[in-house]
Amino acid sequence: MSVEFIDSHCHLDFLPFAGNESYYLQKAQEKGVTKFIVPSVNKSNWARVVSLSQQHSSIYYALGIHPLFISDDYQNEIDLLKQSLQEHRDKCVAIGECGLDFWDPDCDRDAQIYVFREQCLLAKQYQLPLIIHSRKSHDHVLKRLREIKLEKGGVIHGFSGSLQQANQFIELGFYIGVGGVISYERAKKTKMVVSQLPLDKILLETDAPDMPLFGFQGQKNTPDKVRKVCEYLALIRKESMQTISETVYKNTTSLFGI
Numbered sequence: 135m136s137v138e139f140i141d142s143h144c145h146l147d148f149l150p151f152a153g154n155e156s157y158y159l160q161k162a163q164e165k166g167v168t169k170f171i172v173p174s175v176n177k178s179n180w181a182r183v184v185s186l187s188q189q190h191s192s193i194y195y196a197l198g199i200h201p202l203f204i205s206d207d208y209q210n211e212i213d214l215l216k217q218s219l220q221e222h223r224d225k226c227v228a229i230g231e232c233g234l235d236f237w238d239p240d241c242d243r244d245a246q247i248y249v250f251r252e253q254c255l256l257a258k259q260y261q262l263p264l265i266i267h268s269r270k271s272h273d274h275v276l277k278r279l280r281e282i283k284l285e286k287g288g289v290i291h292g293f294s295g296s297l298q299q300a301n302q303f304i305e306l307g308f309y310i311g312v313g314g315v316i317s318y319e320r321a322k323k324t325k326m327v328v329s330q331l332p333l334d335k336i337l338l339e340t341d342a343p344d345m346p347l348f349g350f351q352g353q354k355n356t357p358d359k360v361r362k363v364c365e366y367l368a369l370i371r372k373e374s375m376q377t378i379s380e381t382v383y384k385n386t387t388s389l390f391g392i
């Protein structure tokens with residue numbers, strides 16, 4: 135049985151991988167993980183994700199501003215993002231990661247919403263999908279996505295909302311990103327949700343180096359684990375690895391145009 139996977143969300147440019155990317159790519163390829171989408175968090179790592187994609191044919195990247203990495207001078211950063219998008223078109227497959235994170239009650243919601251909206255507009259202008267980070271903010275994200283209708287849709291990465299919210303995102307043309315959280319016994323709600331989603335709306339991801347799977351707590355997460363995420367999903371959905379990997383692979387290549 136040959137199965138092939140794409141890690142639709144991993145931060146291979148982050149420090150734990152620095153200098154050893156080839157090793158982790160090789161390790162992942164041995165598990166059938168053959169392509170990698172590396173989102174960025176703000177201008178500090180745009181050049182790094184671009185350069186990784188130039189060194190490795192299997193790596194694609196996204197340019198964006200993460201809601202938890204917004205600088206005080208965010209208008210300037212948005213202008214720089216526009217410039218970067220103009221310069222880098224080849225393997226840039228999305229805008230992201232961007233979105234809203236209202237976990238911290240003291241966060242600057244207005245700034246986050248402004249920066250997110252600007253990136254939605256860029257996604258529309260450049261006909262790119264969005265990679266969205268949304269925590270304690272699904273309804274706010276939905277509101278903005280309804281205001282700015284995006285033809286290319288995107289993915290809600292590391293989704294942990296309700297089935298109803300997932301379906302609302304799907305109606306707007308979005309995929310649901312499923313990661314290692316489903317390996318935990320306590321993630322009952324998320325497991326129920328992923329058991330009921332249409333398979334053709336699911337992407338798989340690790341969010342490496344974050345979000346280690348059950349049994350690997352305290353270690354850095356790595357992109358080869360996307361295969362394990364698929365194993366858990368197969369158990370939860372009572373479907374074969376083959377069925378899931380084939381459909382999800384197609385979902386991912388069609389969303390990102392790769």
Ligand SMILES: [Zn+2]
Pocket residue numbers: 143145173231341
């Ligand atoms: Zn991420």
